[in-house]
Amino acid sequence: MLQxxxxxxxxxxxxxxxxxxxxxxYPITPQTHIVENISKLVADGQFECEFVSVxxxxxxxxxxxxAAMAGSRAYTASASQGIFLMYEVLFNISGLRVPLVMTCAxxxxxxxxxxxxxxxxxxxxxxxxxxQLYCADNQEAVDATVQAFRIAERCELPVMVCMDxxxxxxxxxxxxxPEQNQVDNFLPPYHFSxxxxxxxxxxxxxxxxxxxxxxARHSHHQALLQAQDEIIAADRDWxxxxxxxxxxxxxxxxxxxxxxxxxxxxxxxxxxxxxxxHFAPTTPVKLxxxxxxxxxxxxxxxxxxxxxxxxxxxERAISPGSAGGIVGLEVLAALTKMENTPRIHNVAxxxxxRDIPLDIVPRLLNILTAENYQEFSIFDVELDRLPPEDR
Amino acid sequence: MIEIRIHGRGGQGNVVAxxxxxxxxxxxxxxxxxxxxxxxxxxxxxxxxxxxxADHPIRRRNQINAxxxxxxxxxxxxxxxxVLDGLLPxxxxxxxxSLTTEELSQQMQRDVIAxxxxxxxxxxxxxxxxxxxxxxxxxxxxxxxxxxxxxxxxSRRFKxxxxxxxxQLIQQAASQVPTGIWKEVxxxxxx
Numbered sequence: 001m002l003q004x005x006x007x008x009x010x011x012x013x014x015x016x017x018x019x020x021x022x023x024x025x026y027p028i029t030p031q032t033h034i035v036e037n038i039s040k041l042v043a044d045g046q047f048e049c050e051f052v053s054v055x056x057x058x059x060x061x062x063x064x065x066x067a068a069m070a071g072s073r074a075y076t077a078s079a080s081q082g083i084f085l086m087y088e089v090l091f092n093i094s095g096l097r098v099p100l101v102m103t104c105a106x107x108x109x110x111x112x113x114x115x116x117x118x119x120x121x122x123x124x125x126x127x128x129x130x131x132q133l134y135c136a137d138n139q140e141a142v143d144a145t146v147q148a149f150r151i152a153e154r155c156e157l158p159v160m161v162c163m164d165x166x167x168x169x170x171x172x173x174x175x176x177x178p179e180q181n182q183v184d185n186f187l188p189p190y191h192f193s194x195x196x197x198x199x200x201x202x203x204x205x206x207x208x209x210x211x212x213x214x215x216a217r218h219s220h221h222q223a224l225l226q227a228q229d230e231i232i233a234a235d236r237d238w239x240x241x242x243x244x245x246x247x248x249x250x251x252x253x254x255x256x257x258x259x260x261x262x263x264x265x266x267x268x269x270x271x272x273x274x275x276x277x278h279f280a281p282t283t284p285v286k287l288x289x290x291x292x293x294x295x296x297x298x299x300x301x302x303x304x305x306x307x308x309x310x311x312x313x314x315e316r317a318i319s320p321g322s323a324g325g326i327v328g329l330e331v332l333a334a335l336t337k338m339e340n341t342p343r344i345h346n347v348a349x350x351x352x353x354r355d356i357p358l359d360i361v362p363r364l365l366n367i368l369t370a371e372n373y374q375e376f377s378i379f380d381v382e383l384d385r386l387p388p389e390d391r
Numbered sequence: 392m393i394e395i396r397i398h399g400r401g402g403q404g405n406v407v408a409x410x411x412x413x414x415x416x417x418x419x420x421x422x423x424x425x426x427x428x429x430x431x432x433x434x435x436x437x438x439x440x441x442x443x444x445a446d447h448p449i450r451r452r453n454q455i456n457a458x459x460x461x462x463x464x465x466x467x468x469x470x471x472x473x474v475l476d477g478l479l480p481x482x483x484x485x486x487x488x489s490l491t492t493e494e495l496s497q498q499m500q501r502d503v504i505a506x507x508x509x510x511x512x513x514x515x516x517x518x519x520x521x522x523x524x525x526x527x528x529x530x531x532x533x534x535x536x537x538x539x540x541x542x543x544x545x546s547r548r549f550k551x552x553x554x555x556x557x558x559q560l561i562q563q564a565a566s567q568v569p570t571g572i573w574k575e576v577x578x579x580x581x582x
Contacts, residue, residue, distance in 0.1 A: 004417035004547070006410065167452050170406075171426040172413045267452055274451035355454045 002176045007138040007168040010175040011077075011103055012037030014145040016047035017183040020075040020101075022067035024052035024060045028082040029115045030165030031105035035077060057082040061089035068098045069204065071195035073149065076100070079165055080107035080121045087125065090158075094129030095220065096205055099152035099192065101145065102130075105165040106266065106316070108352040116353020117165040119266060119316035123293075123326045129220055131159040131227055132294040136269040138168050138175050140246045140291075146183055147234040147246070153190045154234075155227045162293075164267040164316075166353070182241050224295045231292050247289055249297035252304045255284035259307065261342075262364060263288035264314040265327055268349070268356050272314070275361035283365055290327065298334040305335055308342040312364050314379075318348045324376025349379035392445035393535060393577055394455045398474050399464030402434040404522035407548070408462070409440035411526055414544035415536050416444040424449045437471055444535065458482065459580040460573070462529055464508075464521050466490070469499060479580060483573040485529055487521040504532060506567050515560040516553075523557050524564035531565045532573040538565050 005013070011034050015023070023042075025035045041047035050067075054060045057078050064074040078086060083104060093100055104122045108114035122132060131151060135141040141163040148159040163169060194202065208216060232248045239245040252261070254276065260283055264272055269289050276285060288304060288311075290297075305311060315327040323329055328346030335341045345367050350356040356379075357363075367374065383391040395412065399405035409425040416423030421444055428439035441455040457477040466488040468474050478484065487508040488495050495505040506528045508521030523545065530538055538561070545557050 004410075004414040004423065004544075166426070171424060171452070172410045173424050173449070174417050174422065270450040270452045277450075356452075357456075358451055358453050 001179075002174050004172055005138075005175045005177070006033065006170060006172045007141060007163065007175075008033030008105075008170065009037050010138055010142050010177060011145060011163070011169075012041060013177045014142040015075050016041050017178060017180055018075070018101075018146060018149045018187055019073065019184075020049055020149075021072040022050045022052065022064060022074040023076065024054050024063035024067070024074070025076045025078065026054050026057045026060045026082060028057070028079050030107055030117070030169045031077045031079040031082070031103065033169060034103060034105065057085040058089060061086040061093065064100055065089060065093050065096070065098060068093075068100050068192065069096070069194075069196050071192050073153075073190055074100055075102070077103040077105065079105040080109050080115075083121045083125055084109065087128070090125055090128040090130065092205065093158050095216070097156040097220070097223065098158060099149075099156055099190075100158040101148045101152055102158065102160050103141075103145065104160050104162045105169045106162055107165040114352040117167050117316075118351045118353070119162065119164070120318070120351075122160060122162045123317040126294055126326070129157075129224065130294060131155070131157055131224065131231070131292070133159065133161055133231070133291055134265045134293060135161065135163045135168065136247075136267055136289055136291075138163075138171065138173055139244070141168060142175060142177065143238060143242065143244070143246050146178065146186060147238050149187050150234050151227065151230045154230050155223060156193070157223055157227055162266065167267045176242065178242055186238060186241055228292070228295050228297060231295075247291045249292040249300050250288060250290045250304070252286055252288050254286040256286075258284035258286040259309040260284070260312070260365070260368065261286040261288050261305070261308050261310075262312045262314055262361070263290055263327075263331060265290045265293065266316060268314065268316070268360075271356055271358065271360060275358050278358060279362050281362055281365055283368070285361065285365070293327070293330075296330055296334065298337075301331065301334050302338055305338065305342060310345065310368055311335070311342040312345045312347060312367065314347050314349055314360075314364065316348065316350055318351070318378070324348070328376065343373070345374065346376040347379050348376075351378065354380060392443055392447075392449065393460070393580055394458045395442040395444070395460045395462065396455050396458040397440045397442065397462045397464070398468050399438055399440075399522070400434075400468070401436045401438050403464045404520050405438045405440045405464065408464070408522035408526055409442045411523065411541065411544045411548065412442045412444070414547055415526075415530075415540035418540040418543040419536055421446055421536070422449050428454065437468060437474075459576055460485065460529070460533070462525050463487065464525060466495065466505075481576050481579065483532065483576055485525060485532065487525055504528070504568055506564060508564060511564055511567075512560060515563065516556050523561050527561035527564040528568045531568050531570050533577045534571045534574045535577050
């Protein structure tokens with residue numbers, strides 16, 4: 001049913017509909033309202049689960065790992081420093097090939113301390129071996145949450161559903177919350193193939209000698225790559241239930257003849273769409289919405305980038321000291337395999353909650369006509385506020 | 392699309408006001424988007440929230456820099472830099488104030504509408520929380536949404552005595568300002 005809800009409230013409802021038996025989380029801005037609302041649903045008797053209040057994110061991740069190994073469907077949520085405190089456990093979860101779902105309410109990282117939104121937190125754990133899906137709006141976040149459990153369970157991999165902190169978590173809008181029977185049909189009760197059982201003892205997470213470690217890593221890598229099919233299938237099948245798609249691995253929209261495209265990730269897609277509509281630039285522009293960052297859809301991206309001369313990659317995090325952005329480098333690496341690789345212009349915007357304005361598209365397009373080609377830049381950075389050596 | 396910016400102080404129900412307006416829009420089949428100016432809010436500090444109302448899906452998520460209307464929950468905020476910034480020409484400013492509209496307009500040297508929202512709230516709710524009274528007055532001035540939509544929004548958020556008293560409060564507040572004098576502004580900006 002369509003309801004006017006705060007993003008976090010909607011996520012709490014969506015999680016409850018997925019019937020995880022165990023939820024463990026530690027509150028952190030801007031994820032707090034998700035945990036609060038889940039806790040309230042449990043207290044009000046509307047959501048039956050073991051809600052474990054823990055003393056840190058390290059424990060939150062450890063509790064859900066244990067719960068999943070014991071055969072439960074389990075869920076957690078965090079952000080920023082909380083994700084970092086989970087860092088070690090994140091690798092354990094994925095390395096053990098445990099199905100889990102976590103919401104990352106994307107936030108900047110310290111230092112300097114910022115509670116505001118960018119995507120440095122989830123981007124910094126991109127190599128942790130989790131699937132990462134990025135949501136453009138709250139409806140997508142709700143739908144991705146339901147899909148994430150199915151993907152996780154079918155692939156035996158953890159899934160991180162990334163939704164922009166505040167911009168989505170704290171925004172009230174009309175959001176369709178699916179019916180319980182729709183979710184139940186989509187997500188039947190789950191049995192984990194390697195559930196720890198004293199009657200059939202197995203060892204997990206043991207020391208692995210150099211003879212086997214490479215194989216374990218290869219197999220993890222392959223599992224992530226193959227998860228692309230399940231991500232597409234989950235979105236397609238869920239669309240049959242609710243009548244809307246979230247965009248599989250990635251989607252492209254806009255003028256089909258355009259030679260220029262803007263690729264982005266997360267909730268800035270909404271402002272980009274509005275900007276394109278409002279300013280109707282004379283240069284035709286396509287918009288690419290990247291939903292799956294892990295696995296990274298190399299082939300799908302190469303296909304939709306055919307015929308482009310310029311591709312602007314707008315992202316919400318950086319890799320200091322590298323060629324620039326994180327998504328930008330990934331896109332560049334993928335597209336070098338093309339015959340005619342488009343020129344890639346990488347821009348990081350909205351860092352630490354800096355507002356991404358409505359005139360973002362015309363301002364991005366200015367890059368194309370700039371005298372000097374700039375591989376990477378930070379949008380809206382005011383260099384005169386910095387000491388000369390940092391400019 | 393109408394854009395509204397709400398200024399208040401932490402504890403005055405600024406975000407709740409924005410959410411209630413967003414819900415009210417939803418209640419009459421409009422699209423509403425409401426969000427706080429994100430921050431580590433604390434009681435008494437100046438805070439801001441934003442509302443967009445449209446008859447089509449709202450895609451943009453940038454902050455509102457050029458609102459058609461300002462709702463100010465504390466008249467002292469009128470003197471805080473930035474609070475009045477960006478108001479569209481002809482846009483309306485609604486202020487919770489113990490002064491009359493004439494007195495406050497003269498003091499500010501510009502047209503504002505004043506309503507003693509906190510005083511009314513103190514009388515009816517027992518607490519000087521001006522947000523719901525301001526919303527009711529805002530809907531009377533703009534006729535943007537029917538008063539009934541605000542009652543429905545309140546019913547989603549509150550129960551029992553709090554709800555009953557708020558419904559009484561908004562009914563009283565709604566009749567304290569002239570009807571429809573900002574209607575033209577909301578029509579003009581909706582284009």
